[in-house]
Amino acid sequence: MNRPMTASSSATSRDYHPVPNAVGPAAAPAPQLPATRKYEISYLSPDGQHGDLTVRARALRSVENAFAAFGHNAVIHTQRGMLAVEDVWPGDEVRMADGQLETLLWRGKITLSADPMSDDAKQLKLTRFTADAFGMHRPDSDLVLGPAARLLHRANGIRKLVGDDVAFFPASDFVDGNTVLSLVPPHPMAVYQLGFARQCSIMVGGLEFETLNPGTAFELGLRGAALKQYLSLFPHKQSFEDFGLPSHPRLRLSDLELLG
Numbered sequence: 001m002n003r004p005m006t007a008s009s010s011a012t013s014r015d016y017h018p019v020p021n022a023v024g025p026a027a028a029p030a031p032q033l034p035a036t037r038k039y040e041i042s043y044l045s046p047d048g049q050h051g052d053l054t055v056r057a058r059a060l061r062s063v064e065n066a067f068a069a070f071g072h073n074a075v076i077h078t079q080r081g082m083l084a085v086e087d088v089w090p091g092d093e094v095r096m097a098d099g100q101l102e103t104l105l106w107r108g109k110i111t112l113s114a115d116p117m118s119d120d121a122k123q124l125k126l127t128r129f130t131a132d133a134f135g136m137h138r139p140d141s142d143l144v145l146g147p148a149a150r151l152l153h154r155a156n157g158i159r160k161l162v163g164d165d166v167a168f169f170p171a172s173d174f175v176d177g178n179t180v181l182s183l184v185p186p187h188p189m190a191v192y193q194l195g196f197a198r199q200c201s202i203m204v205g206g207l208e209f210e211t212l213n214p215g216t217a218f219e220l221g222l223r224g225a226a227l228k229q230y231l232s233l234f235p236h237k238q239s240f241e242d243f244g245l246p247s248h249p250r251l252r253l254s255d256l257e258l259l260g
Helices: 158-162 224-231 253-257
Strands: 036-044 050-058 075-078 081-084 093-095 101-103 106-112 126-129 143-145 150-154 166-170 180-183 189-195 201-204 207-210
Touching (some): 075 201, 158 166, 158 253
Antiparallel strands (some): 036 106, 075 081, 075 093, 106 189, 126 143, 150 166, 201 207
16 A cells, blocks of 8 residues: 655754863753653544654653554554554555554554663563464464553453453553563563544454553543643544543553452
């Protein structure tokens, strides 16, 4: 499928390095600027136009979570066949876990790279599901997921907690050091998320995962100009309410452990 010609916009930053004052007292250290990262966006606008954006914005976890679900080479079932996530583009018809085809409206991408000098336990990590970790062909081959991936999981106790038989759980909650592993990116690695008109469950490697839904503005912890900038990353939506509600509740495995 040939990509249409699109216009790309990007923001750049420049570093300013002051010259030390050799005569007077030592200059006060420059204030540390907030960390930023590059967000890469491809979308299908409400009027059917393709577009691409490259935006440099704050490296906030609430923003990164909308971009960081599926690792490079995660296989997606589309009307064009089985494709790696990096080869799926807005306008493609993607098959959902329920068998329905949905038009892809948005694909977000960020690149993760570990800081080898950092011992920050909260740095962005990948999760690797080894083949057959959840049963035969679940997944059907090793599957690398981004830090924001959520797996649709069925377990006793979910209904007691949320009144539903299934819920989305962070993929990282399943790390056991054996068949599910936590990984620090050994080199810069791209991760992706996919957005549709509604939140869907998508089958990847024989397992069901959630697609884009940021949750509520309250959950994001953003307001005012920050919330407006966040919404600008999703040109396929006209308002925050257009995202709708998640298709299933979100839980942590620790919530189930509290039930004993």
